[in-house]
Amino acid sequence: MGAPQRQIRLGVSAIGMGYHIAAWRHPDASAGGNMELGHFVRAIHAAERGLFDMFFLADGVGIRMYDEPPGALSRSSKNVQFEPLTLLSALAMVTSRIGLIATASTTWNEPYHIARKFASLDHISGGRAGWNVVTSVTAQEARNFGREAPPDYDSRYDRAAEFVEVVRGLWDTWEDDAFVRDKASGINFDPAKLHVLNHQGKHFTVAGPLNVARTPQGAPVLVQAGASDPGRELAAATADVVYAAAQRLEDAQAYYADVKRRMAKYGRQRESLKIMPGLMAIPGRTRQEAHDRYEILQELIHPVVGLAAIAGSLGDLSAFPLDGKVPEPTNPRMLSRAKILLDMARRDNLSIRQLYLAIAGGNGHRTIIGTPADIADAMEEWFTQGAADGFNILPPWLPGGLEEVVDQVVPELQRRGLYRTAYEGHTLRDLLGADPAPNRYAQRRSAAE
Numbered sequence: 001m002g003a004p005q006r007q008i009r010l011g012v013s014a015i016g017m018g019y020h021i022a023a024w025r026h027p028d029a030s031a032g033g034n035m036e037l038g039h040f041v042r043a044i045h046a047a048e049r050g051l052f053d054m055f056f057l058a059d060g061v062g063i064r065m066y067d068e069p070p071g072a073l074s075r076s077s078k079n080v081q082f083e084p085l086t087l088l089s090a091l092a093m094v095t096s097r098i099g100l101i102a103t104a105s106t107t108w109n110e111p112y113h114i115a116r117k118f119a120s121l122d123h124i125s126g127g128r129a130g131w132n133v134v135t136s137v138t139a140q141e142a143r144n145f146g147r148e149a150p151p152d153y154d155s156r157y158d159r160a161a162e163f164v165e166v167v168r169g170l171w172d173t174w175e176d177d178a179f180v181r182d183k184a185s186g187i188n189f190d191p192a193k194l195h196v197l198n199h200q201g202k203h204f205t206v207a208g209p210l211n212v213a214r215t216p217q218g219a220p221v222l223v224q225a226g227a228s229d230p231g232r233e234l235a236a237a238t239a240d241v242v243y244a245a246a247q248r249l250e251d252a253q254a255y256y257a258d259v260k261r262r263m264a265k266y267g268r269q270r271e272s273l274k275i276m277p278g279l280m281a282i283p284g285r286t287r288q289e290a291h292d293r294y295e296i297l298q299e300l301i302h303p304v305v306g307l308a309a310i311a312g313s314l315g316d317l318s319a320f321p322l323d324g325k326v327p328e329p330t331n332p333r334m335l336s337r338a339k340i341l342l343d344m345a346r347r348d349n350l351s352i353r354q355l356y357l358a359i360a361g362g363n364g365h366r367t368i369i370g371t372p373a374d375i376a377d378a379m380e381e382w383f384t385q386g387a388a389d390g391f392n393i394l395p396p397w398l399p400g401g402l403e404e405v406v407d408q409v410v411p412e413l414q415r416r417g418l419y420r421t422a423y424e425g426h427t428l429r430d431l432l433g434a435d436p437a438p439n440r441y442a443q444r445r446s447a448a449e
Contacts, residue, residue: 005417007417007418007419007420008379008380008383008389008390008391008413008418008419009053009274009276009389009390009391009432010050010051010052010053010390010391010392010393010410010419011052011053011054011055011056011099011101011241011243011276011390011391011392011393012043012047012052012054012055012056012392012393012394012395012402013056013057013058013243013278013392013393013394013395014040014043014044014047014055014056014057014395014398014402015057015058015081016033016034016077016078016081016398017029017033017034017077017397017398018394018395018396018397018398018401019280019361019362019363019365019394019395019396020297020360020361020396020397020401021076021301021305021306021308021309021360021361022297022298022300022301022305022360023077023297023396023397023398023401024076024077025297025300026296026297026300026397026400027296028397028400029397029398029400031077033398034077034080034081034082035080035081035082037087037090039398039399040082040087040091041091041094042399043055043395043398043399043402044091044094044095044098045094045095046399046402046403046406047098047402047406048095048096048097048098049406050402050405050406050410051410051419051420051421051422051423052098052393053098053099053390053428053431053432054098054099054100054101054130054241054428054431055088055091055095055098055099055100055101056101056132056223056243056392057084057087057088057101057102057103057132058103058132059081059083059084059102059103059104059105060103060105060136060138060140060141061105061108061136061141061144061145062138062140062141062143062144063078063079063080063140064078064138064140064141064312065078065079065308065312066138066140066308066311066312066316067308068307068308068311068315068316068318069304069307069308069311069316069318071304072304072305072307072308072311073308075302075304075305076305076308084102084103084104085102085104085117085118085121088100088101088102088121088125088129089120089121089124089125092121092124092125092126092128093124095128096126097128097423097426097431098128099128099129099130099221099428099431099432100121100125100128100129100130100428101129101130101131101132101221101223101241102118102121102129102130102131102132103132103134104117104118104131104132104133104134105134105135105136105141106133106134106135106156106159106160106163106164107135107136107141107150107151107156107159107160108136108141108142108144108145109163110204111163111166111167111170111204111206112166112170112206112208112210114131114163114167115166115167115170115171115210115212116170116210116211116212118130118131118167118220119171119210119212119213119215119220120212121220122215122216122217122220123212123213123215123216126216126426126427127215127216127217127426127427127428127429128427128428129215129217129220129221129428130220130221130222130223130240130241130428131167131220131221131222131223132223132224132225132243133160133163133164133222133223133224133234133238133239134225134226135150135156135157135159135160135226136150136156137150137156138150153228154230157226157228157230157231157234158202158203159203160234161230161234161237162201162202162203162204163203163204164222164234164238165199165201166197166199166201166204166206168219168238169197169199169206169208169440170197170206170208170209170210171210171214171215171218171219171220171437172195172197172219172439172440172441173194173195173196173197173208173209173210173214174189174193174194174195174209174210174213174214174439175190175193175195175214175439175441175442176214176218176439176442177190177193178190178193178194178213178214179213193441193442194209195208195209195441196208196209197209214439216427217427217428217429217437218429218436218437218438218439219437220428221240221241221428221429221432221434222238222239222240222241223239223240223241223242223243224238224239224241224242224243225242225243225244227244227245227255232255232258232259232262233262235259235273236259236260236262236263236265236266236268236273237262237266239273240272240273240274240429240432240434240435241273241274241275241276241432241434242259242273242274242275242276243276243277243278243392244256244275244276244277244278244388245277245278245337245340245364245365246277246340246366246387247340247343247344247364247365247366249381249382249385249387252277252382252387252388253385253386253387255275256275256386256387256388257386259273259275260273260275268435269435271433272433272434272435273389273434274389274390274432274433274434275388275389276388276389276390276391276392277365277366277382277387277388277391277392278362278365278366278391278392278394279362279365279366279367279368279378279379279391279392279393279394280361280362280365280366280367280368280393280394280395280396281367281368281375281393281405281409282294282361282367282368282369282370282396282401282404283370283371283372283375283404283405283408283409284369284370284371285371286371287369287370287371287374290369290370290371290374291369293404294361294369294396297360297361297396297397298357298360301356301357301360303322303353304318306353306356306357306360307322307352307356309356309359309360309363310341310352310355310356310359312337313329313337313338313340313341313364314326314329314338314341314342315329317352320352321351321352322351322352322353323351323352323353324351324352325345325351325352326341326342326345326346326350326351326352326355328342329342337364340364341355341359341364344358344359344364361394361396362394363394365394366378372408372409372411372412373412375405375409375412376409376412376413376416376418379391379409379413379418380416380418383418393405
């Protein structure tokens with residue numbers, strides 16, 4: 001028998017009401033769904049029915065939207081959301097196979113907290129937990145932790161690298177068979193298989209041990225989203241999944257090749273890391289129907305909200321004519337995203353209004369509007385041409401926008417043999433084909449014997 005055919009991986013980014021900036025105003029949406037458990041239950045049930053690898057929750061420790069121009073925040077639904085680990089713990093109880101990915105910042109957390117919380121979620125879910133490793137960039141978040149601004153770029157990534165190292169060390173506290181729990185002898189665990197980290201580094205001093213047992217996966221899956229050079233290096237060294245952003249095939253190919261190339265120096269196989277660009281897919285039985293579905297949301301965008309959608313990357317542009325040229329940003333908050341937006345504006349000669357309309361759905365990610373075959377064609381091209389291992393689906397609104405992809409696009413991918421027809425394995429590592437996570441201390445003992 002030959003090697004199994006490589007297949008597309010799918011995740012869904014289930015942020016709030018959906019990715020379109022007017023999602024909460026969709027006529028079929030529950031306007032307050034971002035604070036309704038049932039809203040997320042319906043969404044994750046659709047994703048699991050569609051055999052998705054993972055359900056992904058973006059997050060920030062504060063309101064992440066700037067009120068720029070003034071009045072934008074009051075017209076947006078991006079103001080309240082569940083704490084993701086709490087929400088995923090609830091969703092673990094109503095699902096059985098799909099991976100559960102939560103975002104947690106290395107800037108405003110401590111390694112012990114993160115190690116403990118994600119290990120707990122991995123146990124609760126039976127081995128389906130994943131951590132999306134991010135650094136925090138907004139002043140709103142910094143002010144919730146006694147700072148006026150986040151640390152500088154290099155400091156954030158330096159801290160993040162050590163943070164991940166500490167968390168992985170804590171996850172190795174207990175060997176897989178440490179707990180014997182022998183009632184007759186009274187021995188609960190084998191003390192030789194408990195390991196105290198005693199980490200002392202530039203940013204952290206963490207003794208350990210972790211007070212959560214070795215998890216079903218050995219360690220939760222690590223997801224990373226950085227497009228910067230330090231972000232790519234961190235992904236190549238530690239990530240199991242990369243959530244990428246690209247509009248053009250050649251850009252996606254260059255990113256894919258660069259990150260995969262970096263893996264060799266860390267002794268990693270290219271196949272063990274899945275690169276999954278964000279993709280907004282709006283299907284319809286005809287292309288016109290698909291465009292009509294999207295226009296429902298486009299027509300609900302207030303200009304102030306449109307300007308706010310690009311202010312997070314390019315700054316407040318309300319002083320410039322809406323139908324004029326997009327100016328060079330003077331102090332961009334997110335360097336990689338600012339470049340994507342500015343490149344798009346220059347390449348397509350977009351005005352400010354046209355730019356915010358262009359990114360209203362996918363926030364700078366690629367958007368495909370068309371028939372299921374059109375969307376499958378686009379996905380297949382990137383998958384087969386060295387640009388992606390799969391895609392993180394960005395529904396324009398939830399849960400309906402996701403249900404349309406599951407019901408229309410997934411069957412087309414399956415018909416082409418590009419997508420699974422049943423789940424394989426039970427842990428998220430099984431589904432992704434990610435590296436196993438052996439305990440470092442058990443490995444040393446085995447090597448010494």
